[in-house]
Amino acid sequence: MLFELKSVFLADGESSEIRYELDITDIDIDGIFPFTSPVSVTATAVNRASLVTLTLDCEYGFCRPCDRCGAELSGTEHKRFEHRLVQTLVDETNDDYIETPDFTLELDEVVISDIILHYPQKFLCSEDCKGLCPVCGKNRNEGDCGCEKQTVDPRLEILKQLMKE
Numbered sequence: 001m002l003f004e005l006k007s008v009f010l011a012d013g014e015s016s017e018i019r020y021e022l023d024i025t026d027i028d029i030d031g032i033f034p035f036t037s038p039v040s041v042t043a044t045a046v047n048r049a050s051l052v053t054l055t056l057d058c059e060y061g062f063c064r065p066c067d068r069c070g071a072e073l074s075g076t077e078h079k080r081f082e083h084r085l086v087q088t089l090v091d092e093t094n095d096d097y098i099e100t101p102d103f104t105l106e107l108d109e110v111v112i113s114d115i116i117l118h119y120p121q122k123f124l125c126s127e128d129c130k131g132l133c134p135v136c137g138k139n140r141n142e143g144d145c146g147c148e149k150q151t152v153d154p155r156l157e158i159l160k161q162l163m164k165e
Contacts, residue, residue: 037061068131
């Protein structure tokens with residue numbers, strides 16, 4: 001979606017808003033397609049004292065397994081992102097600003113990169129998730145499986161036998 005910003009850049013106190021939906025359900029992250037619905041985007045650009053600020057309010061559905069126990073996590077996520085916009089960058093290495101030389105901005109790229117960059121590295125069903133038993137595979141959150149919890153490194157098993165003698 002192309003966001004026209006000329007009127008915002010040229011008039012102090014001016015603002016502009018655009019609403020649209022962006023389909024990201026085909027994005028694959030680590031072999032999983034976690035996004036279950038299009039992103040509902042509300043983009044607002046405001047010029048205050050010749051500083052143009054872009055605010056992105058994004059809402060989308062997600063579904064993916066817990067990284068420890070495999071339980072399915074699903075819900076709706078609401079994220080807000082802010083960016084400062086400028087017509088030209090003096091320093092090309094400055095990532096604090098987004099350059100809009102022709103007073104337009106391609107919002108799809110910004111929204112997708114914001115969502116991916118703020119995507120959690122690890123999804124957990126709860127902070128104290130116990131995960132799966134490495135022996136039998138039972139979900140430890142549902143109760144004890146009865147497997148022996150302390151395993152001996154096979155390389156040290158011979159020492160265990162010597163201690164018995």
